[in-house]
Each structure stands twice: as structure tokens, then as C-alpha cells.
Amino acid sequence: MKFLLISGNPKSGGLCRALETAIENGARDGGAEVTRVTTGGVERCRVCGDGWGTCRDTHKCAFGAGAFDELQTLAREADRIAIVTPVYWAEASEGLLAFLDKLRRCEAFGGDGLRGKPVLLAASPGGSGNGLVSALDQLERFCKHTGANVFDFIGQNRWNAAYKQKAAYEAAKLLVTAPDNFGAR
Ligand SMILES: Cc1cc2nc3c(=O)[nH]c(=O)nc-3n(C[C@H](O)[C@H](O)[C@H](O)COP(=O)(O)O)c2cc1C
Structure with missing residues (x-):
């Protein structure tokens, strides 16, 4: 069972x-x-071509050599994924978005590297605590576009950190043992 934590946190x-x-x-x-x-x-x-780029059909980024290709392979090979970000400007961090924006383009139309994959989403704002919901909403949209299956949302702020970290621990532990098709009806 391979569990990949994708972090947009530079700290x-x-x-x-x-x-x-x-x-x-x-x-x-x-x-x-x-x-x-x-x-x-x-x-x-780079939003190449006519806007869709070649990645829609090839499922690879034409300019992805290096960091992007390596991370895409890890995401495809993972059985479970957690995506964690600090909240910047009420969004996920720019570094994480750079990766997710490319990955969405590669996987949304038949790439299928994330389709049905169980994913845990977590976001952590700073002093004001503002923008937590919009950051999680942004991550959920990524999952909807790529067909990934959201297992849970963890929203941590300065006031709830102690119990949200416990919840995050339990969520990750359960995510490992949850069936692949936990969201299927
Ligand atoms: C560019 C930038 C934008 C930020 N925007 C927000 C924000 O919209 N809302 C918020 O509560 N915190 C914001 N913060 C604070 C970060 O979320 C916080 O610094 C980050 O989560 C790291 O906190 P930590 O050291 O406790 O992990 C921002 C920080 C940076 C660097």
C-alpha cells in the first residue's frame, strides 16, 4: 500500500x-x-497549443521533464494520496497549484491516473484563519476534474490544531484500510 503525501508547504x-x-x-x-x-x-x-495543449491526448506535459514527470509518476503509482497545503491568498499555495494544474490537464481526459483514487484533503491557514474553505474547495475541484475520490477534508487553524491533528491522524490511518471503492454506491 503506497501512500503519497503531496505537500504545498515550503516550511x-x-x-x-x-x-x-x-x-x-x-x-x-x-x-x-x-x-x-x-x-x-x-x-x-505554459498553456501551450490552442489552450488544451498536447497533454489532453498524450497525458504527459510537453514541458514536464524533471520535477513534474517524477511527481506525476508517483501520484499515478500511489494507492492513497493526501494533499496538504498552507492557505495562501485564500487558495492552495502557488507551488502546489503549479503541480495540480498540470496534473489535472494530464489526467482529466483519459489519463485516468487518479480516477477512483482515495484522497485526503487538508489545508492550514495562518493568523486570520480566512480562506480555509475556499482552499479546500479548490482542492475538491481538482479531485472532481480528475475523478479522484475525496475521503475527507481536514481544515486546521490556530484554534483547532490540537484536535484536528488527531482527526488527521485517524483519517489517514482509516484511509489506508478503507476499501478502494469506499465512495461507490
Ligand atoms: C503569501 C501568503 C498568503 C497567505 N494568505 C493567507 C490567507 O489567505 N489566510 C490565512 O489565514 N493565512 C494566510 N497566510 C498565512 C499562512 O497560511 C501561514 O503562514 C502558513 O499556513 C504557515 O503557517 P504555519 O507556520 O503555522 O504552518 C498566508 C501566508 C503567505 C506566505
Whole structure:
């Protein structure tokens, strides 16, 4: 069971990193092999061609050599994924969006690397706590476009961090043992 944590967080300390650690620990205690990656090295989409680009058909980024290709492969190979971001400007971080924007284009139309994949979404704002819902909404839209299956949303702020980290641990642990088709009706 491969569990990939995709982080848009550039920091090595702080609350967002603590949330990631809780998720990593939960997944590991659930029996998964956990890999954490950050998205800082991915260049933004160039919006090539007529707007759709060649990635719609090839499911690969024409300019993806390096960081993007490596992360796309890891995402495709993972059995479970957690996406974690600090909240910047009421959105996911720019580094994470650079990766997700490209990945969505590659996977949405028949790439199918994420279709049906169980995903845990988590966001962590700073002082004001504003923008948590819109950041999670943005991540949910990515999942809808790529067909990934949202297992849960974790919204951490400065006031709820202690119990949300416990919830994140439990969610990740359960996500590992949940059936692949947990969302199927
Ligand atoms: C460019 C930028 C934009 C930010 N925008 C928001 C925001 O919209 N709402 C908010 O509550 N915090 C915002 N923050 C604060 C970050 O969410 C916070 O610094 C980040 O989660 C790291 O906190 P941590 O050290 O506790 O992990 C912003 C920070 C940066 C650097």
C-alpha cells in the first residue's frame, strides 16, 4: 500500500508541517509505505497549443521533464494520496497549484491516473484563519476534474490544531484500510 503525501508547504516547522506529520504517522500506523513530496520545483503550465495543449491526448506535459514527470509518476503509482497545503491568498499555495494544474490537464481526459483514487484533503491557514474553505474547495475541484475520490477534508487553524491533528491522524490511518471503492454506491 503506497501512500503519497503531496505537500504545498515550503516550511519545515509550524502548524501545517505538524498536520502533515500527523497524516504521515496515521498512514504509517495503518500499515502504508509513506512518501512525502513537495511541489516547489514544478514550473507553471505554459498553456501551450490552442489552450488544451498536447497533454489532453498524450497525458504527459510537453514541458514536464524533471520535477513534474517524477511527481506525476508517483501520484499515478500511489494507492492513497493526501494533499496538504498552507492557505495562501485564500487558495492552495502557488507551488502546489503549479503541480495540480498540470496534473489535472494530464489526467482529466483519459489519463485516468487518479480516477477512483482515495484522497485526503487538508489545508492550514495562518493568523486570520480566512480562506480555509475556499482552499479546500479548490482542492475538491481538482479531485472532481480528475475523478479522484475525496475521503475527507481536514481544515486546521490556530484554534483547532490540537484536535484536528488527531482527526488527521485517524483519517489517514482509516484511509489506508478503507476499501478502494469506499465512495461507490
Ligand atoms: C503569501 C501568503 C498568503 C497567505 N494568505 C493567507 C490567507 O489567505 N489566510 C490565512 O489565514 N493565512 C494566510 N497566510 C498565512 C499562512 O497560511 C501561514 O503562514 C502558513 O499556513 C504557515 O503557517 P504555519 O507556520 O503555522 O504552518 C498566508 C501566508 C503567505 C506566505
